[in-house]
Amino acid sequence: MSSDITNSKGSNVGLIALVVGVIGIAIALLGFKQGWDNGDVRPIMSWLIGFGFWLSIAIGMLFLTQIWYVFHARWPTIIRRQCEHFMAAFPYLLFLFLPLLAIPFLHENPGLLWKWMDGTNALPGHGTVGEDPLYAWKSPFLNIDFFTIRAFGIFAVFIGVSALLRKWSFNTDKTGDVNNTHKSRRLSSLGLFLCAIAMTLGSIDWFKSLEYHWFSTMYGVWFFAACMRAALASIIILCVILAAKGYLKGILKQAHRYDVACMMLAFTVFWAYISFSQYFLIYSANIPEETFWYNIREKNFDGGLNSWWWVSMGLIFGHFLTPFLLLLWYKTKVVVWRTVAVSVWILAFHLLDLYWNIIPGKLVVPDHGEGYLVRQFSITPYDVAALVGIGGICIFAMCRSMKKAEPIPVRDPNILTSLNYTE
Amino acid sequence: MSEKYGIIASFPDTPSFYHAAEKVRDAGYKKWDTYSSFPVHGMPAAQGQPRSKVPVFTFCGGITGFCLGLGMVWFMNAFDYPLIIRGQPFFSPVFPFPIMYELTILLSAFGTLGGMFITNLLPQHYSPLFNSDKFLEVSGDRLVIAIESRDGKYDPVATRQFLEGIGGTDIEEVSA
Numbered sequence: 001m002s003s004d005i006t007n008s009k010g011s012n013v014g015l016i017a018l019v020v021g022v023i024g025i026a027i028a029l030l031g032f033k034q035g036w037d038n039g040d041v042r043p044i045m046s047w048l049i050g051f052g053f054w055l056s057i058a059i060g061m062l063f064l065t066q067i068w069y070v071f072h073a074r075w076p077t078i079i080r081r082q083c084e085h086f087m088a089a090f091p092y093l094l095f096l097f098l099p100l101l102a103i104p105f106l107h108e109n110p111g112l113l114w115k116w117m118d119g120t121n122a123l124p125g126h127g128t129v130g131e132d133p134l135y136a137w138k139s140p141f142l143n144i145d146f147f148t149i150r151a152f153g154i155f156a157v158f159i160g161v162s163a164l165l166r167k168w169s170f171n172t173d174k175t176g177d178v179n180n181t182h183k184s185r186r187l188s189s190l191g192l193f194l195c196a197i198a199m200t201l202g203s204i205d206w207f208k209s210l211e212y213h214w215f216s217t218m219y220g221v222w223f224f225a226a227c228m229r230a231a232l233a234s235i236i237i238l239c240v241i242l243a244a245k246g247y248l249k250g251i252l253k254q255a256h257r258y259d260v261a262c263m264m265l266a267f268t269v270f271w272a273y274i275s276f277s278q279y280f281l282i283y284s285a286n287i288p289e290e291t292f293w294y295n296i297r298e299k300n301f302d303g304g305l306n307s308w309w310w311v312s313m314g315l316i317f318g319h320f321l322t323p324f325l326l327l328l329w330y331k332t333k334v335v336v337w338r339t340v341a342v343s344v345w346i347l348a349f350h351l352l353d354l355y356w357n358i359i360p361g362k363l364v365v366p367d368h369g370e371g372y373l374v375r376q377f378s379i380t381p382y383d384v385a386a387l388v389g390i391g392g393i394c395i396f397a398m399c400r401s402m403k404k405a406e407p408i409p410v411r412d413p414n415i416l417t418s419l420n421y422t423e
Numbered sequence: 424m425s426e427k428y429g430i431i432a433s434f435p436d437t438p439s440f441y442h443a444a445e446k447v448r449d450a451g452y453k454k455w456d457t458y459s460s461f462p463v464h465g466m467p468a469a470q471g472q473p474r475s476k477v478p479v480f481t482f483c484g485g486i487t488g489f490c491l492g493l494g495m496v497w498f499m500n501a502f503d504y505p506l507i508i509r510g511q512p513f514f515s516p517v518f519p520f521p522i523m524y525e526l527t528i529l530l531s532a533f534g535t536l537g538g539m540f541i542t543n544l545l546p547q548h549y550s551p552l553f554n555s556d557k558f559l560e561v562s563g564d565r566l567v568i569a570i571e572s573r574d575g576k577y578d579p580v581a582t583r584q585f586l587e588g589i590g591g592t593d594i595e596e597v598s599a
Contacts, residue, residue, distance in 0.1 A: 276520060283517055286509060328482065330474060422464055 014399030021392020024385045025096075031382030032099060036107060042375070043382045044100070044113050045358055050386030051096055052207065052354050053230070054394045056223070058089050059199055060231020062162050063224070066188035066195065069165075069181075075259060077418035078251055078408045082238055083231075084169050087162035088401035089394035094155040096390055100206075101151060104144045116142050116212040124362050125370035134213055134289065142212055150201050157198040161191040166401070169409055176411040199224060207357050214293045218278035222357075225271040230350045232264045233343035240340055247407040254334050255423045261333035264346065268327060272320040296360050296374045307377040311356050319349035351387070355379075426599040428551035429455075429571035430582055431558055432591025437463055440566040443589045444469040447568060450585060454574035458558070458567040477538040484534020485527045492523035555597045569597070 028050065031043030061083035068076050104110040104117045111118030111129065116138075119130025129135050135142070164187055168180040200220030208219045236257065243252040282290045297308040323346050332338045355377065362372040409415055434440035437459075444457050448471040457466060496519035500506050505513045540546070552558045552569060561567050568591065570582055579596065586594050 280517065280520065284509070286511075328478070330478070 014396050014403075017392045017395035017399060019392075021389050021394075021396055024387075024389025024392055026389070027385035028382055028389050029099070031380075031385065036103075036112075039109060039112060041113055042359075042378075042380065044103070046380060046382040046386045048100060048113070048206065049351070049354050049358055049383060050388075050390040051093065051100070052358065053351055053387060054089065054390050055093050055202075056227040056230045056350070056354075057234045058087060058093060058162075058231075058394070059158065059195070060227035060229070061086050061235070062090075062158060062165075062195060063192070063199075063228060064231055064235075065165055066161075066192050069185045069188035070192065072185075074414040074417035075256065075421045077412050077414045078248065079235060079239060079256060079260065081169070081405070081407065081409050082235065082242065084162075084166045085398045085401040085405075086234075086238070086394070087166060089397040090155070090159045090162050092393050092397050093390075094159065096393065097151065097155070101148065104147070110144065114147075114209055114212070116209060117144055117147075122364045124364050124372035132213075138212060142209060147205055150205055154198040154202045154205075157191075157194045161187065161195060165191075169412070170405045172409060172411050173406050178413050181413055196220075196224070199227065207354075210358060211293055211361060213289060215290050216278055216282070216293075218274055218281070221274045222271075222278060225267060225274055226350060226353060228267045229264065229271055229346055232260055232267060233346040233350070236260055236264070236339055236343040237347075240336055242407070251408060251419065253421060255421045256418075257336070257339055258333045258423055261327060261339050261342075264342070265324070265327035265333075268320060268323050268346070272324070275315075275320075292362075296362060297356065300374055301371050306374055308356065308360050308374070311352060311377050315349065315353055315356060319346070319353055323349075427572045427579070428554070428597045428599040429569050429574075429577070430579070430586065430594065430596050431552070431555060431567050431569045432586035433557065433593040434566045434568070434591060437566065439590050440568070441466065441469050443568060443591065446589045447570065450576070452570055452574050452576055454571040454577075456569055458552075458561045458569065460562055460564065476542050477535060480534040480538025480541070481531050482534070484537075485531035487534075488526035488528070488530030489523050491530070492519060492526035495519075495526075496522055551599050552597055555595060557593055557595065558597065572599075 028043075028047055032047055035041060035043035064076075065080055065083045065087070067073075068080055100113065103112050104114070109118050109121070111121045115121045116129055116135055119128060119135075121129045123129060123132060140146075165184055168184045168187075171177065172180040200223070203220050203223035207223070208214065208216070239248060239252050239256070239260075242248040279294060282294060296306075297312055298305065299309070300306045323342055326332045326338075326342050332342055359375055359377065361375045363375055365371050365373055408418075412418075432443075434443055440457070440459070441463055444466065447455055448469065457463075457470060463469075493516070497514050500508075500519075501514035507513075508518075511518060557565065558567055558569070568586070570577060570586070576582075583594055583596075
């Protein structure tokens with residue numbers, strides 16, 4: 001476990017990631033600028049998707065780290081360190097959120113992305129946002145000032161909790177003081193509540209309020225499930241890469257991969273459970289203020305199936321059924337390439353899930369009464385640029401953190417249990 | 424009493440017990456087992472056991488439950504006595520889903536329980552091994568390997584020598 005190897009490799013990958021990230025961000029910002037000038041929201045949504053994808057991985061890892069602390073889990077000690085490294089991305093993610101937060105303050109239409117932010121925005125057949133009684137009821141929560149305060153509060157929780165957990169864990173490497181672990185456990189039992197609230201508010205503000213008309217009490221849980229799936233899949237990929245490149249060679253055992261894959265199976269079922277529950281409750285209640293959200297993800301105004309219907313089917317069969325059936329097999333959970341393949345699959349469909357949640361929206365058609373168009377599914381070069389760009393910055397942050405600390409928590413009280421872990 | 428069930432050997436500690444099991448496996452015996460009052464990690468592999476077949480029973484139970492739920496709701500709400508509820512269709516895969524997955528879980532659990540009994544050959548109230556007083560101490564601190572006489576490689580003399588050779592003590596034949 002020579003730290004020289006770690007350092008040189010880490011800095012190489014980190015530098016490449018930084019360069020790729022900056023190029024990607026530059027291209028995505030170009031699209032952002034075009035959207036800003038033309039009043040076209042689609043390239044700005046590219047940014048939101050890329051931001052949401054990497055944020056969800058970081059949030060999932062933050063939750064897992066705290067859950068492992070609270071449950072005194074010993075086996076994931078070596079994996080926890082990799083999560084701690086990735087959590088270094090939170091401050092960068094705050095920085096990358098600022099372009100979105102600039103819209104309500106600097107753009108001529110504050111409601112360019114989140115349309116409730118401008119009362120003069122037209123609604124299909126309902127006049128404007130300002131005349132909408134539903135917005136009036138929701139305005140004590142959905143107003144720009146409170147939105148901004150919440151955004152900083154949410155990031156304060158994520159950055160604060162992750163920074164403390166990182167600091168104490170890295171301190172244990174140097175001092176071997178077991179108090180660091182005790183402090184982390186105490187913080188985690190509080191931090192889980194704080195992070196749950198922050199994550200729920202974040203998902204409501206940034207994704208759900210795109211269609212502010214809608215009601216759903218399941219939305220925060222959906223985002224939690226999505227974060228956990230993204231994080232677990234990323235952990236598998238990250239750890240397998242680290243094991244192949246040498247830092248975790250001989251350290252990452254089949255038992256570790258097997259257990260993370262079991263959690264992947266569990267959260268696949270959990271994601272399906274809450275996603276279906278959300279649909280099922282709205283289907284059963286059959287209230288127009290709620291059903292429209294699913295209607296536009298299935299049909300156009302004229303009743304014909306639109307592109308989102310295929311995406312919806314893709315999510316049911318691709319994001320749930322396929323990984324569920326594959327992960328039932330023991331071999332999928334222990335044969336390295338199979339586990340990695342399922343992880344990549346889950347990440348790809350997690351991205352599709354974000355598309356499905358963010359992009360569809362009602363577009364006003366002038367002189368068409370109640371009619372509207374639905375913004376259809378598309379993958380643009382700016383989506384790719386934002387995804388790669390923001391990802392590059394997050395991976396750069398992770399590599400930078402890897403240079404600061406040991407690849408595994410060498411003096412953690414549970415390190416031996418984790419190293420000798422068997423199924 | 425000429426019929427013998429098999430031969431048992433005791434081992435002083437868990438590592439020698441574990442490694443002896445590996446040697447019995449490598450010697451090619453098939454009808455044999457290890458007995459201890461606590462689980463020994465890695466013992467199934469040391470015994471050369473394949474993975475449990477219980478998941479197959481679980482899966483079959485789950486599929487049965489899923490289809491049963493689907494069929495039941497279709498039969499009751501759409502075929503035998505069609506009911507109009509909230510203007511929704513008589514049958515759709517959406518609204519019976521809670522019933523489908525609850526039955527999936529229920530019959531998966533039954534399948535798991537039943538599969539466990541079947542693969543473990545339970546219930547089995549009697550085993551000839553109980554004829555040995557030494558074997559009864561397995562519920563205390565004794566670690567025992569038993570090779571059955573119906574094993575093709577079983578030979579009263581050679582097997583006894585083999586068990587001595589791998590460190591077994593208190594070796595005795597157990598009557599059937």
